Amino acid sequence: MMNKETLLTNWHFMRWLRLGMGLYAAFVALQLHDPFSGLIATLFLFQSITNTGCCGAVGCAIPISKKSMTKTKEINFEEVK
Helix, strand or coil: CCCHHHHHCCCCHHHHHHHHHHHHHHHHHHHHCCHHHHHHHHHHHHHHHHCCEECECCCCCCCCCCCCCCCCCCCCCCCCC
């Protein structure tokens, strides 16, 4: 079950784009009585509302790297001849 926080937060560009494309496809489906456009509209609207995409919730996004909290040791090398 979706909660209110998931629905109302994290609206990025792709989520707005899916919403716009879904609304446009829904308008076309209603105007032309086209079931295929209605299916496409349903897909895009579902993706925008649930914040899912081709690979699930933010599945195609690049993971955010976190800085390591551990200190790195400096390694000293000796040249061997």
